[in-house]
Amino acid sequence: MEIKIMKNILYCNNKLAQENRELLGEKGIVSINILASPGAGKTSLILRIIEALRDKIPMAVVEGDIAGSIDAEKIDKLGVPVVQINTGGGCHLDANMFKEAINSLNPPEGCLIFIENVGNLVCPASFDLGESGRLVIASTAEGSDKPVKYPQAFQTADAIVLNKIDLIRHIEFDRDFFYKGITAVSKAPVFEVSCATHEGLIELLTWIEDFYKSKRVKND
Ligand SMILES: Nc1nc2c(ncn2[C@@H]2O[C@H](COP(=O)(O)OP(=O)(O)OP(=O)(O)O)[C@@H](O)[C@H]2O)c(=O)[nH]1
Ligand SMILES: [Mg+2]
Structure with a gap:
């Protein structure tokens, strides 16, 4: 019996991701893929x-969510263009889904697109969407071992966020172990923030503005 070998799924994804990258680059659009x-x-x-x-x-x-539009509705309330992708069980976004989202959004030239990937630190790390960069979030409540357990996600990050820093005094969180796990795989800057109290956000916002400017310059 002849066995047909399917084309490598990541090869096809990467090809499409490159097309997305070129399309967005031509329009001066910067995109940040958020993994957590x-x-x-x-x-x-x-x-x-x-x-x-x-x-x-x-x-x-x-x-990006497996089901529902709860998060998209929160963004919509702020009057920012948003498109919801339901993966229907899929644990990550892929380049084709992002391409469809771009077509549906029709984003203006020079804008900054945030991609909220499906909540998962494993599969999203392997799928290039054609994004300009990646932000990986860990939160104190999850424990300090996430960089050691899920190194690939942290390895691919342009910046890392340690969120829920307001909770750190209520839980056991080994900061040294967390940073050891990160430095083993990444040189990306780490920002300790709280989305609840706004602590530490200014430094992260400055990084985002600088990243946006630097990627736009490259595209011009
Ligand atoms: N105390 C505290 N709570 C936070 C902070 N950031 C987010 N939360 C809460 O954590 C919960 C989850 O936050 P989300 O922003 O929905 O998390 P998410 O990663 O988008 O979750 P999914 O989309 O379901 O994967 C919510 O109840 C938030 O209010 C923080 O810095 N401190
Ligand atoms: Mg969410």
């Missing part, structure tokens, strides 16, 4: 960023 576990604070962080930077940078959001 369920509940780490992806939507909360996007909301804080929109509130702080909306007068400076045109923004749009792609929301």
